[in-house]
Amino acid sequence: MFKLSALISTVLLVGLSNFGSPSVASPLSIIKRDSKIVFSPHITYPDSAAIWLMGSVQNVTWDTADLPNEKRKATGIVLLGYLENGSEHLDIKSPLATGFPMDMGSVSIRVPARLKERNDYICVVFGDSGNISEQFKITKSH
Known part of the structure; x- marks a missing residue:
């Protein structure tokens, strides 16, 4: 698990531009930056009321209203993590989803x-x- 701000800083400093394979993803290959236009989507689900069961299929959704035209065909990655002691702990070795179109606004994942x-x-x-x-x-069950 990696801290999100450290992950983004590392990627921006090194400036790599290739997605890695999900099984060999590293903090340096997880994000593809192909222009100066940046899209940071507002995630609408899961929200604070969400309770996911381990092994279930869920939808992760985000707002695409501010998606620039130049990013309509961009693809994305969903990572699972947790917050603890002020740090984000992200599982970059096992993304929940990769390669989906960002303009869809949602992707199905298996918890x-x-x-x-x-x-x-x-x-x-x-x-x-x-x-x-x-x-x-x-949780394991409701």
Whole structure:
């Protein structure tokens, strides 16, 4: 798990431009920056009322109203993480989704079956920048 601000800073400093394979993703290859136009989507779901079951299929949704025309065909990545002691802990080795069109405004994901139950999970949607969802809960059962 990596801190989001450190991840973005590292990518911006190094300036890499290729997505890595999900199985070998590194903080340096997770974001593709192909222009000076940056889209940081507002995540609409999950929200603070969300409770996801481990192993279930869920939709991650975001607002596309501010998506620049130049980014209509951009693809994205969704990462799962959690907030603890003021840090974002992101699982970059196992993205929840990759390669989906950002202009869709949603993507279906499968919640990992083996997670620690907690109520401070977050999703991050990356187009060429990232945005963090509200904290939500993942549990084994309702």
